[in-house]
Amino acid sequence: MPFETTYASHAPTRAEVDTLPGLTLLEFGTDWCGHCRAAQGPLAAAMAERDIRHLKIEDGPGRALGRSFRVKLWPTLILLREGEELFRLVRPTSSTTIVEALDLSSNKGANLP
Template identity: 25%
Template sequence: MSDADDIDDIREQKREEMESKATSTGEPVHVESESHFEELVADNRIVLVDFYADWCGPCKMLEPTVEEIAAETDATVAKVDVDEHQGLAQSHQVQGVPTLYLFVDGEPADRMVGVQEKADLVGKIEAAA
């Protein structure tokens, strides 16, 4: 087997690993740490991040929409509790909740503050795909 064949095999194996790691599981992923957040954004092509707080009324209004988007789109949906992860919220200039970020290929593509319409969010996800 040649080096080129070895490289092709390794590329195929890495591609399969990345596809199996994709976390579009049909439900939002609750971020556990800053490194977990970074891993989600790096390992998934499109990530919708919901910065929220348990005490926030508008966040509770948005929650069913976020859950539907996780179930109905290929995007990975991540939820970040701003009280639990204040450093993450601060580093992303979250000053009000809910704040949503759309990451595409590891980079922030859009930032939205406040309750958003499901159709608008799905449209942004589909446009990024």
């Protein structure tokens, strides 16, 4: 599945996200956020050749999906399997961190501390 490059201003509902089949990586942030921009290279590298749905969601005050996941800082990455949270990374700075989390979660279904 392709790596999304643009934050979607219209987000699915929490119920819609919770019923998505397979693995889904939610990325919460904004185009103007420096931390979000800095994370794009490492995230793109980590997602290369992975069959994981990627939803890039614009977040901010009053955005229901981000609030339902209690997102506080950007970017926040949340990997879900069938609506169950497998891991969460906040402000990742390296592709190694993202790759390790994706591999552990998608291959073993384990939760990260």
